[in-house]
Amino acid sequence: MPTIDLTGKAAVVTGSGRGLGLAYAHALAAHGASVVVNDVDEAVAEQAVKSITEAGGTAVAEVVPVGSAEAADRLVNRAVAEFGRLDILVTNAGILRDKVLWKMTDEDFDAVVTTHLRATFTCARAASLRMREQGEGGTLVLVGSPAGQRGNFGQTNYAAAKAGIAAMARTWSMELSRADITVNAIVPVAATAMTETIPAFAPYVEALRNGEPLPDFLRKGEGFGTPEDCAALVPFLASDAARGITGQCVGIGGDKVALWSHPQEIRTAYADGGWTSEALADAWPTSIGAEPQSVGIPAPKTPEA
Secondary structure (H helix, E strand, O other), X not given: OOOOOOOOOEEEEOOOOOHHHHHHHHHHHHOOOEEEEEEOOXXXXXXXXXXXXXXXXXXXXXXXXXXXXXXXXXXXXXXXXXXXXXXXXXXXXXXXXXXXXXXXXXHHHHHHHHHHHHHHHHHHHHHHHXXXXXXXXXXXXEEOOHHHHHOOOOEHXXXXXXXXXXHHHHHHXXXXXXXXXXXXXXXXXXXXXXXXXXXXXXXXXXXXHOOOOOOHHHHHHOOOEOHHHHHOHHHHHHOHHHOOOOOOEEEEEOOEEEEOOOOOOOOOOOOOOOOOHHHHHHHHHHOOOOOOOOOOOOOOOOOOO
């Protein structure tokens, strides 16, 4: 089994004061990387740094809301100032402003898109500039979501941002390949403040908080676990063992890891001279529309169901 050793590498993890981001930062530090922890709350960021250093890792805090080019530059510059370089970027920061379409405000939409999509762009741009300048390759790990793969009720802003992040990973994997910079999106599923709002998960998240383990039907069947269950994927993707992996969307949670498919044509039909509206209406039920694709994140299959 290969050894995952990130000694001498420096990482920035956005939104890493708590939850999944903190788990990623801990995992990177445990494998030898020095980490810039980022959060908007100074006390939370400093506590995260303390938890990493007390575990034997190396970390510093940079308190700034992501989204702007200036914030991205601050994060990259902090890594360079503290550790002399930047090798790994994990774009984890995120917020939710869930509402159905007709109730979602411009502010709801813009806030989520700024924190998820724009921040991923600005941070990745700043990181790629530094990595290209160093000339030694690097790793971008963009954090996606099942909502970005399938859509989710009440999450216009979040699903759109996460779908855009998956598209960015595919695009940047091509653009940065000559610089030996890998770019992948991860699709984590874990017990967090976000998933606690899902009624089917809520009692199990509460039980986990009280020290009870998650049952196998969740860990295996749903691929649902703790933030720490998702964290191992990040050091792996940043390691030499994954230098040939780029442009992929990889799901992880509980005991499950999965490779998501990229959108592709699944059925085709042809009409000599092109299609008329009437011909489409006639052909749809028995050809390309015979098996329409499902939408939304499937409801968890609990034993009671």
